[in-house]
Structures are given as C-alpha cells and as structure tokens.
Amino acid sequence: MARPWRVVVLDDGYPDYETERTILAAAGAELVLSPCRGDAAKAALAMGEADGVLVRETPIDAAAIATTQARVIVRYGMGYDNIDTAAAAARGIVVCNVPDHGTEEVSDHALALLLAAIRRVAEADRRVRAHGWGLPIDRKIHRIRGGTLGLIGYGRIGAAFHRKAAALGYARVLVHDPFVREVPAGASLASLDTIAAESDAISLHAPLTNATRHIIGRGFLALAKPTLVLVNTARGGLIDESALAAALAEGRVLAAGLDVYENEPLRHDSPLRSLDNVVLTDHSAWYSEEAIAELQRKAAQEVARVLEGETPLHPVNQTR
Structure with a gap:
C-alpha cells in the first residue's frame, strides 16, 4: 500500500x-x-x-x-x-x-495607519500617558479633505483601500500600477514622479520585486511635499528605510505609518524607533x-x- x-x-x-x-x-x-x-x-x-x-x-x-x-x-x-x-x-x-x-483587514489597517499618522494619535496618547497636555506648536496637522491621495499598486487591497479612503474627501486620487490600464471614476493613472510631487498622502500596495525594491528612495522622497504622509502595509523592501528615516527626521516628510519593514522584526537600532512622527505596527495588518x-x-x-x-x-x- x-x-x-x-x-x-x-x-x-x-x-x-x-x-x-x-x-x-x-x-x-x-x-x-x-x-x-x-x-x-x-x-x-x-x-x-x-x-x-x-x-x-x-x-x-x-x-x-x-x-x-x-x-x-x-x-x-x-x-x-x-x-x-x-x-x-x-x-x-x-x-x-x-x-x-485578508483584503478587508489590510485595507482597514492601512486606513487606520493613515489616520493615526495624520492626526498624530500615537504621539498624543504617549503625551497624555506621561501627564502632558496640549499639542506642541511645532507638531503640524493638516486637513485631509481637498488633498491628493497617491496609491502605488492597485490590486485587491489597493482598490479596497481606495474605496474606504474615498469617504475622507480627497479631491484627487493618483494611481500608479504598471498592470492597470483603467481606474474607477475619481482616480487617474499617474507616473511615480507625479505621485511623489503632488500627493499629500501615499499608501503602498505593490508586490516586492526587483523592479519595486526601494521604489520609495532618496530620489522619490526628494520630490515629496513636506506635508506628505506615507503608509506601507505591503512589503518593507519597497522603502529605503534609511532614506525615509532621514527625510522624517529632517522634516522633508511629515509622517509615516508602517506595518512592514526591510528586516523583521524591526531592528533594535533602527532610527525609525526614535522618531515621534512614525506610527509602527508589527506586520499585523493581515490579522x-x-x-x-x-x-x-x-x-x-x-x-x-x-x-x-x-x-x-x-x-x-x-x-x-
């Protein structure tokens, strides 16, 4: 047998x-x-x-x-x-x-990171727990409605995130995905440089390949608005973490919400850990x-x- x-x-x-x-x-x-x-x-x-x-x-x-x-x-x-x-x-x-x-879970988590980073929720939580009160004047928060949202990757999760984020009132949604030829009404296809230069918020939903590794790097971040909020629930390798940490520390990018990292668990000596303008979660978006x-x-x-x-x-x- x-x-x-x-x-x-x-x-x-x-x-x-x-x-x-x-x-x-x-x-x-x-x-x-x-x-x-x-x-x-x-x-x-x-x-x-x-x-x-x-x-x-x-x-x-x-x-x-x-x-x-x-x-x-x-x-x-x-x-x-x-x-x-x-x-x-x-x-x-x-x-x-x-x-x-996990389409619904990951897109929910991306939206949660976006709102938490924009509204500085984690930072305010730490402040109150430490018996502080009142937003410091240098901690800028900007209105969401009327802004531009960039989406890099538009598969199942990217499309679900778009559906949910639409309720926030973004005036424009820019999409970059080489495999997508058409996007829903209210969005338009755009180059990476356009998304980098014009977005107030960017959410990453692309796979990690040789072509997409460090797609968010020094060149991309050099084009970004200082008001940019970046969210990643896809793959850590999409971002050059050293470049992002420097941009966040220097005020060239306003904030970030990250669930995935180049090396996991996140290194103990990662500069991201010491930045107040980053919301960090532990690759739990899928759960x-x-x-x-x-x-x-x-x-x-x-x-x-x-x-x-x-x-x-x-x-x-x-x-x-």
Missing part, C-alpha cells in the same frame, strides 16, 4: 492546524508540523520527503528546493519573496500564494480571526488541488 502524501508545515504560530488536517486528509495526505523558525537549513531537512509544503516566513532557497520531491509549495499569504520560485519551477514544483484572504480561518482553509485547499492533479487557483511561477 502506497504511503499517504506528506505535507510539511514549516512555520508554527496558528492556534491549531485542524482545518489543514481535515482538508488534506480528505485528499489522502497527512500533515506534519516541522517548525523551522526562519532557518533555511532546517527547511531543507524538513522538506526532504515532503510532497507538499506550507510556509509563512521561513526562507525556501534553491538549496532547500534541491532536496525535495514536493509537487507544490503554498505560501500562507500574498507575498512570496521568501521562496526561490525560479528554482522551484526548474524542478517542476508549482508555487502558489493566497492573495485573496483578524476570520482572516486566519480563511487563510488556513485556502492554503490547504490549494495544496490538495495540486496533489489531486487539479489546476491550482493561484500559481505564481511557470513550471516546465
């Missing part, structure tokens, strides 16, 4: 994995928890006899992929820059993500109880599809 398929989970952290076990058992697969905690070498060992792989943050590099017989790797979430998709494709391994699980349940279910279903010979819904590489 042939052994059941073996599906390995490389990262722990969810309350339980009964959803995955149930879905995969119906497809003739057993689930094996093998937490690697970000260690690529451990991932290579864990993947050795896997037919399917579920992963969150642990890197899956070419060395790990060379060890495995897996047919499918599914990333819990949208981004998949921790997986060497080209190496996987060369070995006939399909890589999939789950791009449609809600409903989103976790949806993510676990959809990730397991994608593995099951491939193991059963069906076409996956969300492949991100092209196998031979």
Whole structure:
C-alpha cells in the first residue's frame, strides 16, 4: 500500500492546524508540523520527503528546493519573496500564494495607519500617558479633505483601500500600477514622479520585486511635499528605510505609518524607533480571526488541488 502524501508545515504560530488536517486528509495526505523558525537549513531537512509544503516566513532557497520531491509549495499569504520560485519551477514544483484572504483587514489597517499618522494619535496618547497636555506648536496637522491621495499598486487591497479612503474627501486620487490600464471614476493613472510631487498622502500596495525594491528612495522622497504622509502595509523592501528615516527626521516628510519593514522584526537600532512622527505596527495588518480561518482553509485547499492533479487557483511561477 502506497504511503499517504506528506505535507510539511514549516512555520508554527496558528492556534491549531485542524482545518489543514481535515482538508488534506480528505485528499489522502497527512500533515506534519516541522517548525523551522526562519532557518533555511532546517527547511531543507524538513522538506526532504515532503510532497507538499506550507510556509509563512521561513526562507525556501534553491538549496532547500534541491532536496525535495514536493509537487507544490503554498505560501500562507500574498507575498512570496521568501521562496526561490525560479528554482522551484526548474524542478517542476508549482508555487502558489493566497492573495485573496485578508483584503478587508489590510485595507482597514492601512486606513487606520493613515489616520493615526495624520492626526498624530500615537504621539498624543504617549503625551497624555506621561501627564502632558496640549499639542506642541511645532507638531503640524493638516486637513485631509481637498488633498491628493497617491496609491502605488492597485490590486485587491489597493482598490479596497481606495474605496474606504474615498469617504475622507480627497479631491484627487493618483494611481500608479504598471498592470492597470483603467481606474474607477475619481482616480487617474499617474507616473511615480507625479505621485511623489503632488500627493499629500501615499499608501503602498505593490508586490516586492526587483523592479519595486526601494521604489520609495532618496530620489522619490526628494520630490515629496513636506506635508506628505506615507503608509506601507505591503512589503518593507519597497522603502529605503534609511532614506525615509532621514527625510522624517529632517522634516522633508511629515509622517509615516508602517506595518512592514526591510528586516523583521524591526531592528533594535533602527532610527525609525526614535522618531515621534512614525506610527509602527508589527506586520499585523493581515490579522483578524476570520482572516486566519480563511487563510488556513485556502492554503490547504490549494495544496490538495495540486496533489489531486487539479489546476491550482493561484500559481505564481511557470513550471516546465
């Protein structure tokens, strides 16, 4: 009798994995928890006899992929820059993500960061807790209505954020996304330079690729208004953090709200930690109880599809 398929989970952290076990058992697969905690070498060992792989943050590099017989790797979430998709494709391994699980949560969080940064909510909270009172005269706050909102990336989350932010009264919405040819009424496509120079607020919703890494860098920030508020709930690598920290410290950018960082957790010595005009959260934009349940279910279903010979819904590489 042939052994059941073996599906390995490389990262722990969810309350339980009964959803995955149930879905995969119906497809003739057993689930094996093998937490690697970000260690690529451990991932290579864990993947050795896997037919399917579920992963969150642990890197899956070419060395790990060379060890495995897996047919499918599914990333819990949208981004998949921790997986060497080209190496996987060369070995006939399909890589999939789950791009449609936390749209409402991430767009909600982006809106929360935008408002918190504009209204200096976290700073006021710290002031009151320290028995202070009264906004310092040098802490500028500007009206939202009538301003210009820039969106870099206009997929599911960018569009959801646009829908929610529209209620704030922005007079213009500028969108930059090379894969989008048409945007809804009330928005217009624009170049990155135009968005940099004309936006009062910018929210990032682009994937991290070679083309988008440090898309917000010294050149972009040099064009920005000193009243700019920048929000990032997408990928930390979209921003050159040193350049942003300098611009914030020097008053060339008014404020920022960040949920993602180039290196996570955020480095202890990051200059962002010492700035009053930055709201920092811990890569938690995706979270809600409903989103976790949806993510676990959809990730397991994608593995099951491939193991059963069906076409996956969300492949991100092209196998031979």
